[in-house]
Amino acid sequence: MMGDVSMVFAAGMFIWAIFGQWFQHQFRGHVEMYAYKLIGYVYPYVQINFHEYHAEYFERSKAYAAIERYLSTNSSNRAKRLKANVVKDSESVVLSMDDHEEVTDEFNGVKIWWTSSKTIPQMRSFFSFRDDDERRFYRLTCHRKHRDFVTNVYLKHVLDEGKAIAIRTRQRKLYTNNKSADWRGYKKTIWSHIVFEHPSTFDTLAMDPKKKKDVLEDLMMFSKSKDYYKKVGKSWKRGYLLYGPPGTGKSSMIAAMSNLLEYDIYDLELASASDNTDLRKLLIETSSKSIIVIEDIDCSLDLTGQRKEKKEGDKEDEKDPVKKMEEEKKKKGSEVTLSGLLNFIDGLWSACGSERLIVFTTNHLEKLDPALIRRGRMDKHIEMSYCCFETFKVLAKNYLDLESHELFETIDRMLGETKMTPADVAENLMPKSYEDDAGVCLKKLIMSLEDENEKEAARLKALEDDKIKASEEEGKKKKEDDVKLANNVIDAKENDVTTNK
Numbered sequence: 001m002m003g004d005v006s007m008v009f010a011a012g013m014f015i016w017a018i019f020g021q022w023f024q025h026q027f028r029g030h031v032e033m034y035a036y037k038l039i040g041y042v043y044p045y046v047q048i049n050f051h052e053y054h055a056e057y058f059e060r061s062k063a064y065a066a067i068e069r070y071l072s073t074n075s076s077n078r079a080k081r082l083k084a085n086v087v088k089d090s091e092s093v094v095l096s097m098d099d100h101e102e103v104t105d106e107f108n109g110v111k112i113w114w115t116s117s118k119t120i121p122q123m124r125s126f127f128s129f130r131d132d133d134e135r136r137f138y139r140l141t142c143h144r145k146h147r148d149f150v151t152n153v154y155l156k157h158v159l160d161e162g163k164a165i166a167i168r169t170r171q172r173k174l175y176t177n178n179k180s181a182d183w184r185g186y187k188k189t190i191w192s193h194i195v196f197e198h199p200s201t202f203d204t205l206a207m208d209p210k211k212k213k214d215v216l217e218d219l220m221m222f223s224k225s226k227d228y229y230k231k232v233g234k235s236w237k238r239g240y241l242l243y244g245p246p247g248t249g250k251s252s253m254i255a256a257m258s259n260l261l262e263y264d265i266y267d268l269e270l271a272s273a274s275d276n277t278d279l280r281k282l283l284i285e286t287s288s289k290s291i292i293v294i295e296d297i298d299c300s301l302d303l304t305g306q307r308k309e310k311k312e313g314d315k316e317d318e319k320d321p322v323k324k325m326e327e328e329k330k331k332k333g334s335e336v337t338l339s340g341l342l343n344f345i346d347g348l349w350s351a352c353g354s355e356r357l358i359v360f361t362t363n364h365l366e367k368l369d370p371a372l373i374r375r376g377r378m379d380k381h382i383e384m385s386y387c388c389f390e391t392f393k394v395l396a397k398n399y400l401d402l403e404s405h406e407l408f409e410t411i412d413r414m415l416g417e418t419k420m421t422p423a424d425v426a427e428n429l430m431p432k433s434y435e436d437d438a439g440v441c442l443k444k445l446i447m448s449l450e451d452e453n454e455k456e457a458a459r460l461k462a463l464e465d466d467k468i469k470a471s472e473e474e475g476k477k478k479k480e481d482d483v484k485l486a487n488n489v490i491d492a493k494e495n496d497v498t499t500n501k
């Protein structure tokens, strides 16, 4: 009998174990569901979890990253246990909340609790994409009555702040486009980048103070005009044309713009783009908050010639065929056309991405097709010119820490008479040895200006001499022609007399 009972008991245990295992998930799910419902009736708080990775993608959640940055900046001083991350070329340390740490945030009088947590799955997936496979998440807890405020207002504030912190702390990049071959050997144009750290700022940029203020205000206005651009139906971008002789600070101005607005720079080499499609692809790949620069636009491509109509007397057809072929080949390097470039600036494609500056630089304004630089495309034309006294004063302050000196008057007068680029002035102001004090550098500049002055005088004299020589030769030739004409008239008269006889 005992044997029968124990057999029934053993069988019952076995069936229960099978059922228990089979029902485990469903049971647990149901129990959990009802437990949460029950808690929901008595527990006055709401919790929202933000996971680091999306379940279905291997991509880090942007919201998680933004919250992490927000909490690092706003709450790390309140957390007791912190995690340290080294960023920016291993130079600075960013602190964030450690796992299972809690901080309290207060926004518009509403209290919000943040906890950082992690779960470790018991079963490691075959496709584990991270070594430890921990799933981190932030948990936000707030009172049920603030639920709408937190989801609609507070979270937007956290995400916006997180984005703004990312922009403030990110390393700016300088992109250049170049051709590279993929594994099949197909050539394509791609952007590659390096960290951009240029010291030029609007403080160190030497130019007419009024002009500088004007540019600065224009840039600041642009960066704050998102809503305005939207209201007037324009894409949020602005074109700048920087023109002037080499060494007047066009590149320095671009670096100063980037430092001011904290924008990346895309240095676009037009000749490296195979055609308009390639150009469009490069454009689409640029990010917002960037400056797209095309330097020396007049030299980039034959953008000026493509619109010119053939004039009578054009020698194109009479060109040496070999030379013609060579020129064609050279042009084939890039088939970007003026219309492609115009499309790039203000066509539909240019509207993808926003908050972008497009900057053209040129040493020869007169060589550019007017269509390329008309207002609306290049909204602001900025002339970078030779060094004037105001420009010099900025350079003297930068290079020599000097605001006044007895030689300033001489330099003021000489700069009025002589054209010298800020780059050349800066070169003269730079001490070349430890003995070179400010006076020595200023004297060096004066000597250089004198040299320049003499050279200019010699150049002008040579020009004047050439003019006099040309006019003398013209006079002489005219005299000879007159004599010839007079002789011909006499000869003709004499012939008439002989015939009449």
Ligand SMILES: Nc1ncnc2c1ncn2[C@@H]1O[C@H](COP(=O)(O)OP(=O)(O)OP(=O)(O)O)[C@@H](O)[C@H]1O
Residues within 6 Å of the ligand: 204, 205, 206, 207, 245, 246, 247, 248, 249, 250, 251, 252, 253, 363, 384, 422, 423, 424, 426
């Ligand atoms: N306006 C300026 N203010 C301050 N520094 C200047 C200025 N112009 C030139 N410089 C100095 O001269 C150097 C060369 O100037 P920069 O490359 O900016 O001139 P650029 O006009 O772009 O010349 P290019 O047309 O040849 O590219 C700079 O590194 C900077 O040190």
